[in-house]
């Protein structure tokens with residue numbers, strides 16, 4: 001009875017350890033069997049960088065680029081543990097570039113397109129063997145040696161037999177417990193952050209301070225930790241990007257969904273050009289590692305005269321046809337060409353209340369090769385501005401529509 005109690009206690013402790021040591025899969029981590037996919041919006045176009053996992057070091061680090069439109073990128077990998085560097089260039093849809101990774105640990109991938117540079121930090125993790133695996137291997141070795149030694153020496157000494165039995169018992173016990181013991185922390189694992197991060201404070205700014213229509217400007221989001229005031233540099237990749245930024249004109253006529261570049265710790269920037277003057281609303285979706293998602297908002301003004309910016313609107317099929325506040329509505333969108341995945345999803349839907357106070361983001365499910373379904377619930381009655389986004393026919397398509405929600 002005592003033995004069983006002890007075993008149960010051991011198993012309970014072991015499973016708690018396993019649970020507490022699980023590394024969040026969403027962190028910027030490169031390890032065997034898991035590719036890191038990071039989408040960044042350059043002025044030249046939006047690119048998803050795919051950094052393939054490695055199972056050992058030194059090894060080639062393969063980086064490829066996926067995008068709707070062709071772009072060429074210059075890559076430089078910098079290790080922050082041994083200061084080694086390697087460089088290569090990669091084109092969209094071409095063979096992956098092979099960079100060289102020599103050590104596990106923190107690295108930075110510098111990605112250059114034209115005069116823009118994004119710095120993507122990530123951890124290279126390689127498997128390490130757990131101490132109990134070594135105990136088991138050692139015990140099996142001792143058992144084998146004692147048995148072989150005993151046979152060769154034709155000895156049946158009690159010491160030899162009990163030694164071999166004891167070592168064998170240890171080996172088998174560890175082997176049976178192995179699935180319940182915590183896996184070894186891979187080499188290169190950073191110290192585990194304390195759980196629950198304070199909210200990030202976000203501050204939007206533009207350069208120049210008042211952009212003009214039809215002219216490039218930079219929209220920057222500076223993130224600081226709500227408690228320490230230090231830059232927030234621990235964003236988790238969610239839906240293939242560390243940050244999703246939606247920019248809409250107050251009247252809803254202009255819509256942009258971009259993935260800003262990380263230009264420095266806690267600094268996200270994207271180059272834009274907007275066609276209409278007036279007030280713009282910005283929404284950044286971020287998620288700190290081991291923390292919840294957050295929506296940061298801001299505004300800025302654009303001056304100048306209106307430029308053409310055609311976005312063909314659609315009339316999607318709604319079920320129910322007259323949506324009601326507080327209950328789900330399903331939106332069906334049809335496209336002539338087959339729909340291709342974008343940001344790991346068949347399609348995205350962004351819905352904004354007319355005053356800009358409410359912003360919702362829903363993901364579509366494919367309903368056949370060229371139709372998408374979105375289901376969402378809007379909290380308040382009123383008119384909503386909506387934009388559906390997907391890739392089809394080799395380009396990224398944005399279709400605006402409006403939706404009236406009844407009480």
Ligand SMILES: [Cu+2]
Nearest residue numbers: 241244245258
């Ligand atoms: Cu996004």
